[in-house]
Amino acid sequence: MLLLVTLAIFVPLGTLGHGPWxxxxxxxxxxxxxxxxxxxxxxxxxxxxxxxxxxxxxxxxSVDIRLSPFEYDDVTNYLLEKDMFVKIMIEDVQQIIDEQKAYRNIKVPKANQFEYSKYHQLDDIYDWMQNITNVYKDKASMFNITKSYEGRELVGIKISTQPQNADRPAFWIEGGIHPEEWISPATVVFMAGQMLDLYKLDMELTEMVDSFDWYILPVTNPDGYAYTFVDDSTRLWRKTRSKHGACRGVDANRNWDWDWCKSGASKDPCSNIYCGPNAFSEVEIKGVADYMSKIENLKGFINFHSYTQQWLSPWASTNTLPVDFKIQDEGSTVAVKALEQVYGTKFAHGEIANRASVASGLGVDWVYGKLGAKFAYDVQLRDDGKYGFLLPDDQIIPSGKETLEALKALAKYVRNN
Known part of the structure; x- marks a missing residue:
């Protein structure tokens, strides 16, 4: 096995050029x-x-790997020795980040002025949530789950247009569990806004909204998401901000109490897929799990991620298909067909372990296995590799529109099945 040069660890950020990347x-x-x-x-x-x-x-x-200048030659030489073709997907990560900086300086306090076409910091998203639930107080309200490790509120929006009924089916949508995946919260925010702004104007959307109580959590990992806006060096942060051993953070989507840390996760605190010292060690994930456990008649769950354009269903921790796979995958098929009709964007679908990779401790497995929500999905949004986690702002609205059409189709399918 190759040995990588470790000099990069001791080089101060920013000394190699215009930025840390x-x-x-x-x-x-x-x-x-x-x-x-x-x-x-x-x-x-x-x-x-x-x-x-x-x-x-x-x-x-395909497999995508970010490499520093100190890692590039060693890794690519190793792969070439194995007769594997290496393609450069992004030539310079810092250049992509620099090109997108102009869109960050956003201070828009009112719901009707919120720019859905730009990436927003956490406080701006929270201001939008407060304002839009005030504007549509007859059908929307904020709910509080818990406080994060660093003391931030973990809050969501509930949309319900029908009288309270214990038997009413519920659907949970969340984004931002991995902070570097900015398109995830942006897409969730856009869809929530459309569900309220276009209610009674778009009949298919109205039918979708009326069919369920909707619980929408735009940013599941608020500390991590806020950290990605600190400066360029933090833009690609993936984990929570808790402290366990030598390094900070846990991969929040490896921390759920379902086949915890069995495969596709790491017990190394410095790993990007660190599962934590124990299941539900992260206050944010434990809080979300406790809150969802109290929702009666939960039928649907989607955790939005990026990237790779895939609509995926359980299991993640094993290649064995669940008993409900056929009906789950039919739901995926309906969703991706509707999505493709908007801009022609193609999404793959299937079981997570077989279609993507085996990984344990995922929320989608826990929701399906523990809570019995049959229609539980992990959705990997745009793109398929050109920008990866650094998707430009001009793709937010297209992502939101096509994903909303998929959600409409899936909600109808879930309601009928």
Whole structure:
């Protein structure tokens, strides 16, 4: 196994160019054989500090890895020695970040002035939530789940247009569990706004809203999301901000109490897929789980992520298909067909472990396995690799529109099944 040069650890941020990510590249490698999949898995197991944007799963499914200038030659030479073709997906990460900086300085306090076409900081999203629930107080309200590790409120919006009824089906939507995936909260916020602004104007949307009590959590990991706006060096932060051992943070989507830390997760506190010292160690995830457990008749759950354009259902922790896979995947099929009709964007679908990669301690598995919500999904939004986690602002509205059409179609399918 190759040995990577560790000099990068001791170089102060920003000394190599105009920013901390100057010279960092994202490479794409597509394994053509099972042996090549194993080579990639071995590489990433031995070199655990590498920032993997898309993990190895199976033949013909590409793997994306961010590499510093100090890592690039060693890693690419190793892959070339294994006769694997390396494609540069992003030539310079800092350049992409610099190009998008102009859209960050947003201070819009009123709901009717909120710019859905731009990425917003946490406080701006919370201001929008407060204002829009005030504007539509007859059908929307804020709910409080808990306080984060750093003391921030973890809050969501409930949309309910019908009289309170214990038998009324519920649907939970969340985003921002991985902070670097900015398109996730932005898409969730856009869809929630449309559900309220277009109610009674769009009949299909009205039918969707009327069919369920909607619980919408735009930012599941508020500390981590706020941290990605501190400066360029924090933009690609993935975890929570808790302190466990030598490094900060836990991968919040490896911390759920379902097959916790069995596979596709790490017990190394410095790993980007660190599962935590125990299941539900993260106050945010424990709070969300406790809150959802009290919702009667929960039928649907979607955790929005980026990227790779996939609509995925349980299980994540095992390649064995669940008993409900057929009906779950039919729901995925309905959703991705409706999504494609908007802009032609193609999403794959299937079971997480077989379609993406095996991973344990995921929220989608816990919601399906523990709460019995049959229609539970992990959705990977745009794009398919050109920008990865650094999707430009001009794709927020298209992502929101196509995903909302998918949600309409899925909600109708869930209601009828």
């Amino acid at each position: 100057t010279g960092h590249k994202v490479i794409k490698v597509t394994p053509n054989t099972e042996q090549e999949v194993k080579h990639l898995q071995n590489l990433l197991f031995e070199e655990r500090h590498l920032d993997v944007w898309r993990a190895p799963s199976s033949v013909n499914n």
